[in-house]
Amino acid sequence: MSDRLKIALLLAPALSIIGILFFGGLLIGFMRSFNYMPVIGLVDPDLSAYVAVFTSKEFYLSFLLTFHIAFTSTVISSILAIGAALLLRRTFIGRSLINFLFQLNLTVPHLVGAIGMLYLFSQSGSFARLGAEWNLISKPSDFPAMVFDPYAIGIILQYIWKEVPFIGVIVLANMQSLGEDYESVARSLGASKWQAFIHVLMPLIFPGVLSASVIVFAFTFGAYEIPAILGASFPKALPVLAYQKYTDVDLAARPEAMAMAITIALLSALMIYFYVRYTRRRIRS
Amino acid sequence: MTHVSIKELSKTYPGSSEPALDRLSLEIPTGELTALLGPSGCGKTTTMKMIAGLLDPSSGDVLFDDRSVLDDKPEHRGVVMVFQNYLLFPYMSVADNVGFGLKMRKVPKPEIDRRVGEMLELVKLPDLGNRRPSALSGGQQQRVALARALIVQPNVLLLDEPLSNLDAHLRFEMRDLIRGLQQKMGITTIFVTHDQEEAVVLADKVALILDGQLKQYEDADVFYKRPVDEATARFFGGQNFIPGSSNGSVFESALGRLVLPEGAISGAGKLTVRPENIRINGLDKGENSLKAVVSERLFLGTQTRLRLLVGEEKIDAIANPNEVENLSVGDAVNITLPPSSLWVLPT
Numbered sequence: 001m002s003d004r005l006k007i008a009l010l011l012a013p014a015l016s017i018i019g020i021l022f023f024g025g026l027l028i029g030f031m032r033s034f035n036y037m038p039v040i041g042l043v044d045p046d047l048s049a050y051v052a053v054f055t056s057k058e059f060y061l062s063f064l065l066t067f068h069i070a071f072t073s074t075v076i077s078s079i080l081a082i083g084a085a086l087l088l089r090r091t092f093i094g095r096s097l098i099n100f101l102f103q104l105n106l107t108v109p110h111l112v113g114a115i116g117m118l119y120l121f122s123q124s125g126s127f128a129r130l131g132a133e134w135n136l137i138s139k140p141s142d143f144p145a146m147v148f149d150p151y152a153i154g155i156i157l158q159y160i161w162k163e164v165p166f167i168g169v170i171v172l173a174n175m176q177s178l179g180e181d182y183e184s185v186a187r188s189l190g191a192s193k194w195q196a197f198i199h200v201l202m203p204l205i206f207p208g209v210l211s212a213s214v215i216v217f218a219f220t221f222g223a224y225e226i227p228a229i230l231g232a233s234f235p236k237a238l239p240v241l242a243y244q245k246y247t248d249v250d251l252a253a254r255p256e257a258m259a260m261a262i263t264i265a266l267l268s269a270l271m272i273y274f275y276v277r278y279t280r281r282r283i284r285s
Numbered sequence: 286m287t288h289v290s291i292k293e294l295s296k297t298y299p300g301s302s303e304p305a306l307d308r309l310s311l312e313i314p315t316g317e318l319t320a321l322l323g324p325s326g327c328g329k330t331t332t333m334k335m336i337a338g339l340l341d342p343s344s345g346d347v348l349f350d351d352r353s354v355l356d357d358k359p360e361h362r363g364v365v366m367v368f369q370n371y372l373l374f375p376y377m378s379v380a381d382n383v384g385f386g387l388k389m390r391k392v393p394k395p396e397i398d399r400r401v402g403e404m405l406e407l408v409k410l411p412d413l414g415n416r417r418p419s420a421l422s423g424g425q426q427q428r429v430a431l432a433r434a435l436i437v438q439p440n441v442l443l444l445d446e447p448l449s450n451l452d453a454h455l456r457f458e459m460r461d462l463i464r465g466l467q468q469k470m471g472i473t474t475i476f477v478t479h480d481q482e483e484a485v486v487l488a489d490k491v492a493l494i495l496d497g498q499l500k501q502y503e504d505a506d507v508f509y510k511r512p513v514d515e516a517t518a519r520f521f522g523g524q525n526f527i528p529g530s531s532n533g534s535v536f537e538s539a540l541g542r543l544v545l546p547e548g549a550i551s552g553a554g555k556l557t558v559r560p561e562n563i564r565i566n567g568l569d570k571g572e573n574s575l576k577a578v579v580s581e582r583l584f585l586g587t588q589t590r591l592r593l594l595v596g597e598e599k600i601d602a603i604a605n606p607n608e609v610e611n612l613s614v615g616d617a618v619n620i621t622l623p624p625s626s627l628w629v630l631p632t
């Protein structure tokens with residue numbers, strides 16, 4: 001048996017799962033988005049679902065909200081993760097413990113974190129009650145709206161809480177493999193600490209930061225459960241809106257849900273493309 | 286041009302009970318090229334990093350022209366360190382790498398371009414400015430690293446194992462280049478190496494560091510002729526150490542009475558003679574001549590290594606293969622240990 005065949009056979013189980021479940025689902029979704037659903041008698045493909053999506057004001061509001069959530073979460077998480085990695089690569093007493101605690105919430109599911117956010121930050125949550133108890137606010141409902149709010153603060157907080165260690169672990173591993181010699185060279189050539197960070201360390205860790213932040217952006221742009229739990233009723237995040245259409249009692253609404261899902265995927269890919277291009281160009285300059 | 290003084294410099298890393306460097310003191314005159322020589326882990330690079338300000342000493346001081354620089358930040362010391370693996374910034378072109386130090390000093394772009402061009406000429410890489418470091422050979426990367434360091438006109442240049450990553454041919458080329466540039470620019474230069482040959486061919490003076498302590502600081506040839514102790518002699522390839530006693534002019538041992546050069550110590554000690562200084566089957570049968578028997582013979586290409594027995598005492602010698610091609614194991618030979626090549630080490 002040739003090596004090529006062996007490799008193909010070994011990869012076959014994984015590839016078939018990806019092929020059938022992922023690309024199969026994508027293909028069905030793609031066909032349905034063009035109103036092609038033979039099960040309910042829709043056999044003439046058309047663009048009506050896309051027209052409905054793109055002429056809906058709700059879609060654009062949802063898109064803006066989703067972009068805001070994904071962009072803000074990614075940028076803040078990346079900045080905090082780089083800062084945390086810079087601290088954690090230093091040698092200090094208790095570093096192992098701090099490192100362990102930093103990574104601990106990687107194991108906590110998003111849903112659990114979201115419920116925690118509800119308990120802590122809602123207007124009937126722990127912080128609101130403590131604020132009222134300590135007379136910082138007159139009653140719990142005076143606590144600033146941080147969940148179910150139009151700015152999606154609770155959602156963003158939840159993503160930051162979860163994604164900072166995710167990006168941080170990748171960046172820290174990257175920094176540790178690089179060591180500090182490049183920065184030492186820069187310092188001895190006359191760079192200040194800040195210049196060494198901006199001109200030397202950042203470009204070196206950039207591929208790691210970029211990979212991790214792209215994953216975070218793609219995830220937060222397409223994730224359903226956190227906006228569903230912590231989001232406001234209007235506007236909804238795009239995945240929540242798409243799911244709502246998909247679960248509509250009227251089966252004829254499904255093509256619109258699929259058009260929205262395909263649009264989310266395309267927009268996500270497009271934004272990642274521009275994000276990567278822009279950040280690469282920025283870092284090179 | 287800076288005179289570097291290192292005073293009682295020590296470093297103990299956190300969590301370690303043993304110092305990596307133990308009270309090192311050195312005076313490095315202005316414009317000289319000094320080697321810090323020693324095996325891996327003896328504290329050489331630690332010393333360099335403390336001179337550069339990249340590491341804080343546990344105690345001691347570093348002075349440039351009699352002024353302590355311990356409180357100066359690395360970027361203000363005027364010290365540039367070239368690392369062993371060059372550490373060129375991989376995402377920058379060669380020209381950007383060379384101009385990095387000037388850019389950090391906010392030198393105008395046209396001035397940077399002009400000086401980068403001059404520096405690349407100086408290191409004989411005038412046409413490679415647009416290349417990425419990954420497209421360069423090891424020797425070229427070394428030159429770029431050197432150009433990047435020299436362009437900022439440092440007061441002190443630190444080189445970490447500058448020749449160790451290069452093949453034999455490039456070593457000679459780089460040695461000449463480093464020496465030539467160092468002498469032309471008159472920069473006080475310190476380099477670390479574990480290779481005694483590298484230290485000898487490049488440095489004006491050599492500081493041998495063993496176990497974090499300075500053993501000897503002399504001109505390179507003194508380490509071969511007058512090592513301070515057995516460890517130093519062994520580090521420089523010494524192999525013969527014969528116990529006995531000296532009265533300052535004659536050494537008595539199992540080999541008999543051997544005439545010593547001037548300056549030899551008195552008392553109990555070990556006589557050392559370098560293998561390459563032993564004359565075999567020479568006509569000189571006068572002073573310090575001995576009868577020996579060949580017990581082992583090893584051909585090494587450009588030289589032949591002989592193990593000789595003088596009575597019960599073993600002596601290693603190195604000879605030109607042509608001169609000893611007729612000798613076999615078991616043959617008797619006359620050997621001479623020239624007095625000028627003998628030295629007595631304290632026990």
